[in-house]
Amino acid sequence: MASDNTKTPWVKTNRGVATCMTIFFLVLLGYLFSQDWVYQTQRDGFRLGFFTVVAALAMLICSVVMIFDRFKDDTTPEILGLRAKHWLRALLVLVICYAYFYLAWNIDFLIISPIFLAFSTYMLGVRPVSSAIVSGVIVGCVIFFLFKLIGIELPSMFF
Amino acid sequence: MIDFDALQQAISMVFTFNTMLWLAIGVTIGVGVGAMPGLTATTGVALMLPLTFTMDQAAALGLLIGLYKGAIYGGSISAISFATPGTSEAAATVFDGHKLMRRGKGKKALLTALYASVTADFLSDVITILIAPMLALVALQFGPSERFWLMVLAVCLLGALSGAHFAKGMLSAALGLFIGTVGADPVSSIPRNTFDLWWLADGVHLIPLVVGIFAMGAMLEKIVELSSVKQKAQRLGGTLKGLFSMGGEGLSFREYLSCWKEMSIGLGVGTFVGMLPGLGSTVGAFLSYGIAKQVSPHKKIGTGKIEGVAAAEAGNNATVGPTLVPLLAFGIPGSAVAALLGAALMLQGATPGPRMFELYPALIYSLFLVLLLGNIFNLGIGRIFAFVYAKLGELPAPLLVPIVMLMAVIGAYSYENNPYDVLIMLFFGVVGLFMRTFRIPEAPLIITFLLAPQAEENLRRGLLINEGDWFATLMNSPLAIGLAIGVVLLTYISSRLRISERMIEMSEEQMAEDEKDSANRSNG
Helix, strand or coil, X not given: CECCCCCXXXXXXXXXXXXXXXXXXXXXXXXXXXXXXXXXXXXXXXXXXXXXXXXXXXXXXXXXXXXXXCCCCCECHHHHHCCHHHHHHHHHHHHHHHHHHHHHHHCCHHHHHHHHHHHHHHHCCEEXXXXXXXXXXHHHHHHHHHHHHCCCCCCCCCX | CCCHHHHHHHHHHHCCHHHHHHHHHHHHHHHHHHHCCCCCHHHHHHHHHHHHHHCCHHHHHHHHXXXXXXXXXXXXXXXXXXXXXXXXXXXXXXHHHHHHHHCCCHHHHHXXXXXHHXXXXXXXXXXXXXXXXXXXXXXXXCCHHHHHHXXXXXXXXXXXXXXXXXXXXXXXXXXXXXXXXXXXXXCCCCEECCCCCHHHCCCCCHHHHHHXXXXXXXXXXXXXXXXXXXXXXXXXXXXXXXXXXXXXXXXXXXXXXXXXXXXXXXXXHHHHHHHCCCCHHHHHHHHHHHHHHHHCHHHCCCCCCHHHHHHHHHHHHCXXXXXXXXXXXXXXXCCHHHHHHHHHHHHCCCCCCCCHHHHCHHHHHHHXXXXXXXXXXXXXXXXXXXXXXXXXXXCCHHHHHHHHHXXXXXXXXXXCCCHHHHHHHHHXXXXXXXXXXXXXXXXXXXXXXXHHHHHHHHHHHHHHHCCCXXXXXXXXXXXXXXXXXXXXXXXXXHHHHCHHHHHHHHHHHHHHHHHHHHXXXXXC
């Protein structure tokens, strides 16, 4: 782990991330304690929220420990390189993935998958565009038939 | 005692065309997964797990165990060929393997890696087969409170040994417990921890969780990595050029035998490390390599010697079988892959644990046979295609990422045909990305998630027996008290001794030493 107090922004150190997590877990605990099911005692004497509260408390304790332990000023190269745009890009990818899922299962797997694959490979840097299209079509078809072979039916009007 | 009827049944389950085919496919995919930097054995097994619920038991085990074995060996291929270990387990192989490659002895290094991997893997599987049933007999004597404390002990051990930062390991384990409590209470069916979302009433399913954390999380990280670095346009045309072109000196039987000491060290270290929850095959490889270097200074391991490759590869592959020992004997997975194999067994209707030896003896024998047969397939496929796989490391990541994401979506959905599972998988993809960037180990999360229902079941059974008395439930025998004290001591000692941190420091020192040696030689 990198440790350079002079250059690392506080929020990107273990202490910074752990502080954010502590706030989150405090809110989570507050939410849990406001729920009725947490206090419900079962016939065996077990409280329904026992494990949930233990887990949330353990997460809170671990994040508080991280604020004060000897790694507190450390960071990771991955966190250092991470910008808000990367998180946005990751969220965009997730939206595209869900859109792909919705379209593939409502239109046709064999039509949507090659488009998704070709688009994604092109966006990630595969050139020329013909390589992205050809690889998308081939991989899409291979995956379709591979899943068919093992008995998982993917939606297609062609087969 | 050997149950010959069950053994016969297992033989008829395993020695079928179907099982052999899936075992071969598993090893083939596994070696490829291992050879490609960015994909790990865990990612591969997580992606293939959803496919196994349509298969029969032996075929499912064949696919996953074959993949696991293949991936652990496959990491050495790109480590030797490009000094880029396909998996972290193969990082120690780079030291000697790539130097051999640069001297034109790549073929010798690849064959040493293969033979050392298969030898140590096979022998450690035999040890697993001998030890697991004995430990299971012991575990059968445990009551609910002992089992509960054993699980808590395992979680503490996992948290302590997974990565250098104890608090991060424990945070991951606590998160696993938290996710494990989402859904209806198993006894009263009252919804809990669902955040008032009706589609969480059934809980978080294992497949969307593991696919999200391991596969989608890894791919999101790759996308971030690709977008951080200014990428040159990747041309696919030249990728497959030069396939089959690796020639050079092979490995003689005498040379193979000359590595017996390093392979034995790898076998011993790997078997021990594999059985301990949390350490994993990377530690096995580095420890074995470090010990071999200390034991035989005259062999000058680290300067491009086959003995160094043999020690590292024997050390990582020898963990494969023993990682199943805690799973089979106590129902406690020792690593993320063991947890996924346990999940595969559950999908097939068998809960891993000591009772499995009584309830499903044929399945246990099938698993043992698949473990042993996987080595033969690994040897054959690795021997024939190692040089083809060496070129897989050159496959551009932009091609790989969308394929894995597509497989992740299909895998998450096809398990229960539930669109919410896709949403859950995508959500855990973001969680996986966060864990990777903040270096929180994922294994404790998955293992605790799997253990949570069992721990709750044991605790509640104990409460029922003791009429709701918590103290009597938790401290009802000397063994339970001993285990409880063990939990406290282990948590304290492991946080003081910093075992994992020292292991990581050791491997970093090894790498630094290696770089220094290389620099000295180039100057000299």
